[in-house]
Structure formats: C-alpha cells, structure tokens
Amino acid sequence: MDSIHAHYPYWVVLTLLVIGLWGMLLKGNLMKKVVGMTIFQSAIILFFILSAYKVGGTVPIYDEALGVGDPSLYINPLPHTLMLTAIVVGVAIVGEALALLIVIYRTYGTLEEPVLVERMK
16 A cells, blocks of 8 residues: 555556556547547656656756766656657647547537547548
C-alpha cells in the first residue's frame, strides 16, 4: 500500500492512459475517439513532465548561492521544452481531426463508425 501512495502520480497517469486507450479503441463514435486521443496525449505529456520533476530542484540558471559544482540541484529543462512542442502538435492534430469530423458529418450525416462504414459502401 505504501508503494501506491508513494507513486500515486504515476497511477493517475496510468489511469488516464487506460481511459484514453479505451476511448480510442472501443468507442464507436468518432468524436469520442478524438476525445480519447486527447486524453491519451495529455497523459503522455503528464508522464514526461512528471519524470522530469525533481524534489528540491531548481531551474538551471546560474546562482551564486548554489554554485555549479552540484548538477543534481538543477532540473533538466529538455523534457519540459519537448512537451511544449508536443502540446502545440497535439492542438494542431485535434484541430485537424475536428475539421475532418465536420466534413465527415456533412458528407455522411453521422459520426457513428458502424453506420459510417455502411454508408460508405
């Protein structure tokens, strides 16, 4: 039980990953699939930010009080920078997916996958 309490942020991320994957794979509505994809992307971003977190760490800016001798006092900024890029790419993907859903709905009149497959035949 102590392991669960000590790593609860990772359990939250794992739960979000499962919810997002469930939404993408098992839902029949395309809009729900896009929402599941967004939850999955958010969970991955949270995982990378969580893995870059360091208790007692500070930003990697030179400070006379800390000195430069102990690099363990600083947080690695690379995962945070990469996740900013991932957020921008994720927003673009969701925007494109929503635009495609609008076109699909206007063309076929539904977003339900089984009905859509029948109407496309």
